[in-house]
Amino acid sequence: xxxxxxxxxxxxxxxxxxxxxxxxxxxxxxxxxxxxxxxxxxxxxxxxxxxxxxxxxxxxxxxxxxxxxxxxxxxxxxxxxxxxxxxxxxxxxxxxxxxxxxxxxxxxxxxxxxxxxxxxxxxxxxxxxxxxxxxxxxxxxxxxxxxxxxxxxxxxxxxxxxxxxxxxxxxxxxxxxxxxxxxxxxxxxxxxxxxxxxxxxxxxxxxxxxxxxxxxxxxxxxxxxxxxxxxxxxxxxxxxxxxxxxxxxxxxxxxxxxxxxxxxxxxxxxxxxxxxxxxxxxxxxxxxxxxxxxxxxxxxxxxxxxxxx
Amino acid sequence: xxxxxxxxxxxxxxxxxxxxxxxxxxxxxxxxxxxxxxxxxxxxxxxxxxxxxxxxxxxxxxxxxxxxxxxxxxxxxxxxxxxxxxxxxxxxxxxxxxxxxxxxxxxxxxxxxxxxxxxxxxxxxxxxxxxxxxxxxxxxxxxxxxxxxxxxxxxxxxxxxxxxxxxxxxxxxxxxxxxxxxxxxxxxxxxxxxxxxxxxxxxxxxxxxxxxxxxxxxxxxxxxxxxxxxxxxxxxxxxxxxxxxxxxxxxxxxxxxxxxxxxxxxxxxxxxxxxxxxxxxxxxxxxxxxxxxxxxxxxxxxxxxxxxxxxxxxxxxxxxxxxxxxxxxxxxxxxxxxxxxxxxxxxxxxxxxxxxxxxxxxxxxxxxxxxxxxxxxxxxxxxxxxxxxxxxxxxxxxxxxxxxxxxxxxxxxxxxxxxxxxxxxxxxxxxxxxxxxxxxxxx
Numbered sequence: 001x002x003x004x005x006x007x008x009x010x011x012x013x014x015x016x017x018x019x020x021x022x023x024x025x026x027x028x029x030x031x032x033x034x035x036x037x038x039x040x041x042x043x044x045x046x047x048x049x050x051x052x053x054x055x056x057x058x059x060x061x062x063x064x065x066x067x068x069x070x071x072x073x074x075x076x077x078x079x080x081x082x083x084x085x086x087x088x089x090x091x092x093x094x095x096x097x098x099x100x101x102x103x104x105x106x107x108x109x110x111x112x113x114x115x116x117x118x119x120x121x122x123x124x125x126x127x128x129x130x131x132x133x134x135x136x137x138x139x140x141x142x143x144x145x146x147x148x149x150x151x152x153x154x155x156x157x158x159x160x161x162x163x164x165x166x167x168x169x170x171x172x173x174x175x176x177x178x179x180x181x182x183x184x185x186x187x188x189x190x191x192x193x194x195x196x197x198x199x200x201x202x203x204x205x206x207x208x209x210x211x212x213x214x215x216x217x218x219x220x221x222x223x224x225x226x227x228x229x230x231x232x233x234x235x236x237x238x239x240x241x242x243x244x245x246x247x248x249x250x251x252x253x254x255x256x257x258x259x260x261x262x263x264x265x266x267x268x269x270x271x272x273x274x275x276x277x278x279x280x281x282x283x284x285x286x287x288x289x290x291x292x293x294x295x296x297x298x299x300x301x302x303x304x305x306x307x308x309x
Numbered sequence: 310x311x312x313x314x315x316x317x318x319x320x321x322x323x324x325x326x327x328x329x330x331x332x333x334x335x336x337x338x339x340x341x342x343x344x345x346x347x348x349x350x351x352x353x354x355x356x357x358x359x360x361x362x363x364x365x366x367x368x369x370x371x372x373x374x375x376x377x378x379x380x381x382x383x384x385x386x387x388x389x390x391x392x393x394x395x396x397x398x399x400x401x402x403x404x405x406x407x408x409x410x411x412x413x414x415x416x417x418x419x420x421x422x423x424x425x426x427x428x429x430x431x432x433x434x435x436x437x438x439x440x441x442x443x444x445x446x447x448x449x450x451x452x453x454x455x456x457x458x459x460x461x462x463x464x465x466x467x468x469x470x471x472x473x474x475x476x477x478x479x480x481x482x483x484x485x486x487x488x489x490x491x492x493x494x495x496x497x498x499x500x501x502x503x504x505x506x507x508x509x510x511x512x513x514x515x516x517x518x519x520x521x522x523x524x525x526x527x528x529x530x531x532x533x534x535x536x537x538x539x540x541x542x543x544x545x546x547x548x549x550x551x552x553x554x555x556x557x558x559x560x561x562x563x564x565x566x567x568x569x570x571x572x573x574x575x576x577x578x579x580x581x582x583x584x585x586x587x588x589x590x591x592x593x594x595x596x597x598x599x600x601x602x603x604x605x606x607x608x609x610x611x612x613x614x615x616x617x618x619x620x621x622x623x624x625x626x627x628x629x630x631x632x633x634x635x636x637x638x639x640x641x642x643x644x645x646x647x648x649x650x651x652x653x654x655x656x657x658x659x660x661x662x663x664x665x666x667x668x669x670x671x672x673x674x675x676x677x678x679x680x681x682x683x684x685x686x687x688x689x690x691x692x693x694x695x696x697x698x699x700x701x702x703x704x705x706x707x708x709x710x711x712x713x714x715x716x717x718x719x720x721x722x723x724x725x726x727x728x729x730x731x732x733x734x735x736x737x738x739x740x741x742x743x744x745x746x747x748x749x750x751x752x
Binding site for chain 1: 312315316319323326327515518519520521522523524525526527528529734747
């Protein structure tokens with residue numbers, strides 16, 4: 001478990017992090033979200049001991065974060081960097097040794113990951129000869145080659161094609177199932193929805209909300225439902241009556257529709273189901289949760305308004 | 310520290326695998342050897358054999374020159390007056406390359422003029438001068454003394470005046486030896502300049518390709534900095550070793566097989582005289598001066614002291630200067646941005662040469678004493694002092710100078726580490742003194 005306690009950091013008197021406190025449970029995939037300049041990278045750099053905090057501290061499994069934790073952390077920075085003149089194998093071997101593996105263990109691990117990602121044929125290729133996507137894969141392996149307990153990823157999916165995005169996401173899920181803790185900062189909200197258990201939203205150096213992904217989506221939900229049915233729209237209008245407001249309609253042909261309705265007052269999912277049942281031939285009723293993109297925008301907008309007030 | 314060694318070995322391998330480094334390993338010493346070869350080969354330019362006409366109107370020489378003349382000089386005698394224009398333009402003198410005018414008062418004024426058509430080589434000049442001197446000497450003995458030639462040569466002693474320092478009566482502090490120290494100092498400065506720029510470029514490159522962020526997540530910034538300095542330092546030292554090895558082998562080959570006559574005058578063609586005569590040649594001729602340099606390099610420098618001192622000062626000076634190059638590389642917004650800060654460092658490197666001259670010509674001056682302790686110039690001054698030969702007070706100065714340099718190296722490495730830590734993740738900015746001061750203050 002990682003406890004971040006009242007962390008503050010400023011550059012040239014401009015705060016990058018203000019009194020940030022977070023708890024990251026072991027075995028979670030934890031998302032750090034926020035607009036550019038919110039302080040995510042600063043927080044990540046402090047977690048990786050690249051920067052030191054002005055105030056506050058970090059505990060890892062109850063112990064103060066120190067140099068002995070280097071071997072337990074893996075890091076994929078946003079701005080990727082490898083030695084261009086080195087070949088893939090030597091580069092990974094060097095980084096694995098820096099993280100505390102013996103040369104033999106490092107060699108075994110590098111071979112394992114190259115095989116796993118099906119890129120063993122690149123091992124003698126110089127980094128400068130790799131395409132951006134290929135270099136990204138190597139950079140990802142560099143972050144995990146020493147089997148870290150905590151993996152910190154800054155924009156891990158940028159630069160990958162959809163196939164490789166899938167590969168990386170699956171790998172992260174596997175690592176999670178192995179009990180590893182993954183902290184990722186991303187602007188890819190779809191992936192946040194897909195893999196993150198918990199997120200913290202940072203804005204202007206502060207944490208404005210921290211919760212489970214589902215809880216956040218539910219909290220931000222506007223009481224909207226998606227209904228699929230067969231029947232006619234007049235019957236629907238009668239059934240909704242004044243309890244629900246029709247927001248959107250899609251027609252699929254053969255009198256099949258998908259509509260979005262919004263509840264009025266205290267009306268619930270059950271009320272909607274009761275109103276529609278027997279009137280229309282229902283295919284599905286689903287509570288509509290906002291996407292993380294919407295959650296993000298709503299929360300930031302709310303914060304801006306509060307700040308102005 | 311383990312990580313510093315990992316980084317150092319990577320840096321070393323990076324240099325080792327680089328084409329330019331590999332080429333410099335071979336080309337560098339070969340260029341120096343080639344330069345030395347041409348210096349030795351063509352340093353003594355000029356005609357190597359002469360047909361000399363001796364115009365001796367008073368027949369002083371009696372148509373004789375020496376019983377054992379040099380093969381490369383052929384003499385003929387002309388017992389009438391001859392002026393140089395007649396010699397130059399007269400068809401019957403065309404076969405001669407030079408003519409020697411023996412004037413009537415030669416035994417008093419001891420002056421001889423030699424007119425040549427094509428400049429003779431130094432070697433031929435020396436032989437010619439020697440043989441004419443011998444002959445004039447014989448004539449003088451005949452005319453003015455009752456002594457035999459051998460007896461005269463026993464008595465005849467040149468008047469040597471030695472200018473000795475009252476504090477150094479054994480004349481250990483010879484200027485010419487100081488030049489060897491200056492040469493060794495220049496080697497240090499050359500390698501510091503060359504590899505200092507490598508440090509700067511390597512740091513700027515790590516910054517610009519962002520690999521530094523990956524590294525700093527695994528090592529402390531000071532370990533990274535030290536690793537880079539040590540790795541590049543080892544590659545510099547390795548290059549120096551290879552250069553020294555190749556140059557020493559080359560010079561030995563020159564000595565043993567190529568320029569045997571230059572290195573050993575006893576092998577000089579035609580000069581098959583008794584040993585004391587050879588010594589006299591060495592003492593009196595220009596050739597001796599020519600050979601003094603070789604004598605100096607091969608025999609008169611105490612390398613058992615010189616080499617360890619060289620190595621200690623090389624290492625300490627490298628770390629001292631590396632701290633500056635590293636600080637500039639880490640704090641500059643871009644490689645070109647750092648150039649403006651390089652100029653003062655190179656000026657300080659050049660100051661070492663001034664300190665060197667000051668030490669050679671005025672070793673007791675205040676400036677020379679100051680430069681011995683000034684960390685930017687201490688290596689140069691120390692090497693000159695060692696090459697000249699240090700006295701007991703000089704040893705104290707040498708040790709203090711070294712300790713002071715070492716202390717400064719540590720201090721500036723510490724300063725550099727602070728700048729490195731604060732500046733290494735910043736790029737794209739314009740480096741100003743204000744930023745440097747800010748980063749120095751920041752913890």
